[in-house]
Amino acid sequence: MALLNGFKCEECNYFTPYKTILCPKCSSSKIVQVESQGAGEIYTFTTIHVPPEGFEDKVPYTVVVVKLDEGTLVSASWGSETKPQIGQRVAFQEIAGSSFVFK
Amino acid sequence: MRPVSIIGIGSTPFSKLEGKGPVDLAVEASIQALGDAEIHPKKIEALYLGNFTSGILTGQEILGPLVANRLGMRAIPSIKTEGACSSGTLAFKEGVLAVASGVHELVLTVGVEKMTSANTSKVTAALASALDQSKEGSCGLTFPGVFAMMARRHMHEFGTTREQIAMVSIKNRKNGVKNPLAQFRAEVTMEKILGAKPVTEPFVLYDCCPISDGAAAAIICPTEMARKLSSKSISILSCEVSIGNASIDMMSDMVSFPATVEAAKKAFSTAGLSTKDINFVELHDCFTIAEIVDSEDLGFFEKGEGGLALEKGLTQINGKLPINPSGGLLSKGHPVGATGLGQIYEVCKQLRGEHPNQLDNPKIGLAHNLGGTGAVCAITILSRNL
Numbered sequence: 001m002a003l004l005n006g007f008k009c010e011e012c013n014y015f016t017p018y019k020t021i022l023c024p025k026c027s028s029s030k031i032v033q034v035e036s037q038g039a040g041e042i043y044t045f046t047t048i049h050v051p052p053e054g055f056e057d058k059v060p061y062t063v064v065v066v067k068l069d070e071g072t073l074v075s076a077s078w079g080s081e082t083k084p085q086i087g088q089r090v091a092f093q094e095i096a097g098s099s100f101v102f103k
Numbered sequence: 104m105r106p107v108s109i110i111g112i113g114s115t116p117f118s119k120l121e122g123k124g125p126v127d128l129a130v131e132a133s134i135q136a137l138g139d140a141e142i143h144p145k146k147i148e149a150l151y152l153g154n155f156t157s158g159i160l161t162g163q164e165i166l167g168p169l170v171a172n173r174l175g176m177r178a179i180p181s182i183k184t185e186g187a188c189s190s191g192t193l194a195f196k197e198g199v200l201a202v203a204s205g206v207h208e209l210v211l212t213v214g215v216e217k218m219t220s221a222n223t224s225k226v227t228a229a230l231a232s233a234l235d236q237s238k239e240g241s242c243g244l245t246f247p248g249v250f251a252m253m254a255r256r257h258m259h260e261f262g263t264t265r266e267q268i269a270m271v272s273i274k275n276r277k278n279g280v281k282n283p284l285a286q287f288r289a290e291v292t293m294e295k296i297l298g299a300k301p302v303t304e305p306f307v308l309y310d311c312c313p314i315s316d317g318a319a320a321a322i323i324c325p326t327e328m329a330r331k332l333s334s335k336s337i338s339i340l341s342c343e344v345s346i347g348n349a350s351i352d353m354m355s356d357m358v359s360f361p362a363t364v365e366a367a368k369k370a371f372s373t374a375g376l377s378t379k380d381i382n383f384v385e386l387h388d389c390f391t392i393a394e395i396v397d398s399e400d401l402g403f404f405e406k407g408e409g410g411l412a413l414e415k416g417l418t419q420i421n422g423k424l425p426i427n428p429s430g431g432l433l434s435k436g437h438p439v440g441a442t443g444l445g446q447i448y449e450v451c452k453q454l455r456g457e458h459p460n461q462l463d464n465p466k467i468g469l470a471h472n473l474g475g476t477g478a479v480c481a482i483t484i485l486s487r488n489l
Contacts, residue, residue, distance in 0.1 A: 016352055018238060024353060044259070044357060046251040047304040048243060053228035055243040063244050065252055065351060075351045077242045086259050099241040 001091040004038035004100075007031050015070035017100065038092025040068040040102075042084045066090055066102050079103035104203040108329035108488055109321050109337040111140025114448045117317035117436030118286045119219040125157045125318075129170045129215040132318035132441075136211065137174075140322045140333065144174040147322075148207040150181040153194035153214035154440035159229040160221045170213065187233035188389060189474030190214060191319065191443030192342070192481035198323045199342045208324060214445070215318035216438035226314050230439070233475040235350035247311050249476050250390035251303040253357045254310075257392060260358055261407030265305060269296040270413045271391040272309045272433055278420060279430025281459040286313050286436035310391040315436030319444035321451070330488060337451045340467070340484040341373035349478035360477030363400035370469075370482040378402045381484070382465040383453060384424065385446040387473040388431040397471055398426060420460055428453065428460040443472035447483055454487050
């Protein structure tokens with residue numbers, strides 16, 4: 001478990017872990033850097049057997065979409081051996097390459 | 104804006120078309136459309152070409168001028184449109200605007216894609232370029248992956264069953280049997296689908312559209328001119344485009360595409376119609392779940408009830424609202440940049456009474472073309488010119 005650096009809009013409270021200049025929800029420029037607890041739940045997931053170029057040696061691998069407690073959906077690599085379940089509580093672990101890892 | 108019509112259509116088969124590059128395919132579809140309209144190429148005042156992956160997969164760009172030159176055209180504007188899998192209808196939309204505004208009288212719109220010359224992982228990566236590479240790309244997510252995740256969530260929220268999702272494939276494969284342009288012309292059974300090996304769980308191969316080559320074209324002119332020149336012209340009641348969410352972090356859920364909802368609102372409003380007026384639909388079933396989600400987002404069924412509608416047979420050829428009588432992307436194929444114009448071609452064929460799966464006297468048809476993960480949607484409503 002680790003803190004997740006991100007950005008928050010002071011106008012509409014939208015949180016994103018991705019760098020942004022204007023708020024992608026309300027277009028406000030009042031963006032501040034914040035640290036998120038990186039906590040959330042599994043929104044949905046899939047296990048990929050037919051990969052894109054560059055991921056051939058990783059199959060099968062699981063990708064999850066996490067609904068952060070701040071409300072934002074993020075795609076991430078699954079960092080556990082056990083199969084995820086929708087609604088399961090998860091925590092941010094690390095950034096591997098440029099991908100978020102949750103388990 | 105003046106009323107505009109389609110005066111000619113053309114399409115190559117959607118399949119693995121050996122020995123033909125993107126320019127060859129676009130030229131073939133264009134010549135068909137010009138012949139159908141009985142219009143000399145020199146009369147065309149502008150060319151709009153939709154394409155997504157030719158640069159990545161074939162190393163060939165500048166398709167517009169190449170295609171125009173091969174048709175004997177010089178000194179006209181040529182514009183390429185890109186909106187991933189909706190590139191074709193975006194080209195059509197530009198043509199509609201150019202004629203409706205009075206800038207041009209006769210324009211050619213063509214969509215094309217050459218995909219089968221590359222291997223599956225390269226094509227998967229090329230298609231995945233329509234995901235936000237800085238976000239979804241880094242965890243190895245693919246298009247089949249995103250739609251599989253949508254399927255899992257739809258099942259979780261609404262109780263949509265695996266069998267209902269598979270029924271999309273069974274229906275569309277059945278519709279494709281009679282379509283001479285379709286890539287897959289054999290039926291598939293529930294048993295075969297449920298027993299197939301996984302692609303992106305819970306999806307198997309039969310949940311995914313094939314990799315295809317193909318091109319489709321349409322010629323647009325003012326309706327007043329169309330009435331004089333042709334007895335089979337098709338009226339463009341509306342063609343509307345909306346962007347939606349281009350990456351997952353922009354989405355508030357994964358069971359609906361706001362791009363479809365918004366484009367549909369605009370398309371119905373411009374045409375002065377509601378869902379009840381539509382006799383049949385060609386929609387963007389790039390994956391099985393997409394047909395269920397699209398049919399709900401277009402307003403034909405309540406959210407969560409698309410699977411049930413399918414189970415009741417409402418969307419069969421003989422149902423209340425036939426969906427994808429052409430076989431859809433799942434059966435007909437999905438040469439991505441050509442698909443939108445391919446759908447428009449199929450709707451025109453139905454309205455002209457010339458379709459291999461001809462419906463009983465349809466008057467108004469709708470084509471729904473989606474790009475990316477719902478990043479952009481283009482909806483066209485067409486009717487016969489009476």
